[in-house]
Amino acid sequence: MAVLMVVLGVCLGLICVCTALLRWNEVKYRKKKGLPPGTMGWPLFGETTEFLKQGPNFMKNQRARYGIFFKSHILGCPTIVSMDPELNRYILMNEAKGLVPGYPQSMLDILGKCNIAAVHGSTHKYMRGALLALVSPSMIRDHLLPKIDLFMRSHLSDWNQKVIDIQEKTKEMALLSSLNQIAGIQSVSMSQEFMPEFFKLVLGTLSLPINLPGTNYHRGFQARKNIISMLGRLLNERRDSKETQHDMLDVLMNGDENRYKLSDEEIIDQMITILYSGYETVSTTSMMAVKYLHDHPDVLQELRKEHLAIREKKRPEDPIDWEDYKSMRFTRAVIFETSRLATIVNGVLRKTTRDMEMNGFIIPKGWRIYVYTREINYDPCLYPNPLTFNPWRWMDKSTESQNYLFIFGGGTRQCPGKELGIAEICTFLHYFVTSYRWEEVGGDKLMKFPRVEAPNGLHIRVSSY
Ligand code: HEM
Numbered sequence: 001m002a003v004l005m006v007v008l009g010v011c012l013g014l015i016c017v018c019t020a021l022l023r024w025n026e027v028k029y030r031k032k033k034g035l036p037p038g039t040m041g042w043p044l045f046g047e048t049t050e051f052l053k054q055g056p057n058f059m060k061n062q063r064a065r066y067g068i069f070f071k072s073h074i075l076g077c078p079t080i081v082s083m084d085p086e087l088n089r090y091i092l093m094n095e096a097k098g099l100v101p102g103y104p105q106s107m108l109d110i111l112g113k114c115n116i117a118a119v120h121g122s123t124h125k126y127m128r129g130a131l132l133a134l135v136s137p138s139m140i141r142d143h144l145l146p147k148i149d150l151f152m153r154s155h156l157s158d159w160n161q162k163v164i165d166i167q168e169k170t171k172e173m174a175l176l177s178s179l180n181q182i183a184g185i186q187s188v189s190m191s192q193e194f195m196p197e198f199f200k201l202v203l204g205t206l207s208l209p210i211n212l213p214g215t216n217y218h219r220g221f222q223a224r225k226n227i228i229s230m231l232g233r234l235l236n237e238r239r240d241s242k243e244t245q246h247d248m249l250d251v252l253m254n255g256d257e258n259r260y261k262l263s264d265e266e267i268i269d270q271m272i273t274i275l276y277s278g279y280e281t282v283s284t285t286s287m288m289a290v291k292y293l294h295d296h297p298d299v300l301q302e303l304r305k306e307h308l309a310i311r312e313k314k315r316p317e318d319p320i321d322w323e324d325y326k327s328m329r330f331t332r333a334v335i336f337e338t339s340r341l342a343t344i345v346n347g348v349l350r351k352t353t354r355d356m357e358m359n360g361f362i363i364p365k366g367w368r369i370y371v372y373t374r375e376i377n378y379d380p381c382l383y384p385n386p387l388t389f390n391p392w393r394w395m396d397k398s399t400e401s402q403n404y405l406f407i408f409g410g411g412t413r414q415c416p417g418k419e420l421g422i423a424e425i426c427t428f429l430h431y432f433v434t435s436y437r438w439e440e441v442g443g444d445k446l447m448k449f450p451r452v453e454a455p456n457g458l459h460i461r462v463s464s465y
Pocket residue numbers: 101116117128131135273274275277278279281282285339344345348349406407408409410412413414415416417418420421422
């Protein structure tokens with residue numbers, strides 16, 4: 001009897017193992033052949049409404065049901081969402097394998113065909129090279145930082161005893177400071193005319209591509225035309241003036257000592273690229289830094305200490321220089337912690353240029369891949385107590401160089417304006433915390449998804465420090 005039981009047990013065990021092996025093989029086979037799991041929602045609209053309404057919760061729910069690699073249909077396209085840190089790294093590193101930027105059509109139409117997100121391969125390499133020459137460390141040190149310093153002093157000069165909307169002010173700051181770096185004094189006269197057109201252009205890039213009068217897309221397209229004409233005027237004036245200005249336009253027109261020769265159309269699209277890429281990122285990070293500093297007096301105290309020490313060594317009229325900027329270690333940490341906790345960038349979009357296998361699934365040609373990096377910002381293994389605002393975690397240099405930090409993207413498209421953006425925010429914070437104290441008026445709502453914004457502004461009462 002006992003022998004019979006053992007034989008039966010062995011047979012049952014064997015059957016279980018064989019069934020498991022067969023099932024595993026079947027799943028593997030199905031996976032190899034098909035799309036990842038997930039839902040596609042309604043025809044045409046897909047799951048866009050759920051995605052926009054529920055935000056990060058939509059992503060979390062789908063992840064709980066389908067894992068960290070699933071299909072969906074959002075923002076008008078069949079899309080694969082990848083939350084897999086290793087795979088996300090692979091995707092960002094391997095554009096040459098057919099994983100090119102996949103930004104929406106309205107963005108490509110309005111930012112122009114020479115825009116960096118619209119070009120691939122050798123053209124991208126060339127345009128990126130031309131752009132890197134504009135924002136190199138020596139360019140920032142010798143020419144851009146002095147301009148940023150002068151701009152910030154003037155921009156912040158009259159906030160005392162006022163209630164200001166810090167969202168509006170940081171938006172103006174990001175745009176006008178970039179314009180000033182591009183064309184120096186020449187830009188000042190056109191800035192008031194430029195600003196409303198630029199805001200329409202930004203709205204247009206984020207809208208559905210329906211070119212009918214009254215739509216944001218249509219207005220954005222008109223704004224692009226007006227902006228091209230204003231920037232074209234700038235170019236012609238500069239050609240006529242023969243003076244050297246040491247600004248970005250100078251380098252663009254002289255092709256970094258003729259290494260990069262660009263047509264007028266390319267120069268204009270490069271200027272639009274710079275203005276657009278640094279606009280929302282720099283402004284929102286600055287606004288959120290003000291918010292977090294307000295809510296964390298210990299951090300504000302440490303930050304102020306760093307900046308007062310810099311000021312003490314200078315006369316009031318002395319500008320911030322490269323050495324000062326490099327010494328702002330805690331400020332840099334505040335900026336990284338703000339970008340992480342607020343998640344200014346949720347992820348980046350890519351598009352497949354051919355059918356390709358990924359994670360054992362087949363991703364069809366032309367599908368979008370949402371390289372969703374938000375979750376990684378809250379990974380407790382990388383950031384202990386991830387929901388706490390703790391800039392000190394960045395004082396250890398290795399935090400900034402870890403493999404899964406995607407705040408500034410990664411791979412061949414990693415943000416070329418990273419240092420410039422950080423330098424701008426550092427200079428803004430320098431003059432803000434050394435000149436003023438502030439309190440929130442209160443009651444303003446903050447939205448974190450799909451973009452970080454204060455729908456009715458973020459109002460603060462400012463007084464001198
Ligand atoms: C806090 C500030 C900033 C943040 C968080 C940020 C973030 C990013 C991210 C995540 C990407 C990758 C996009 C992708 O892979 O598709 C990117 C690309 C880019 N950024 Fe920034 N950025 C900032 C400031 C700036 C500034 C000031 C400039 C101005 C020069 C700039 C210019 C660009 C450009 C041109 C690209 C595209 C690069 C390419 O396609 O090769 N960014 N940025």
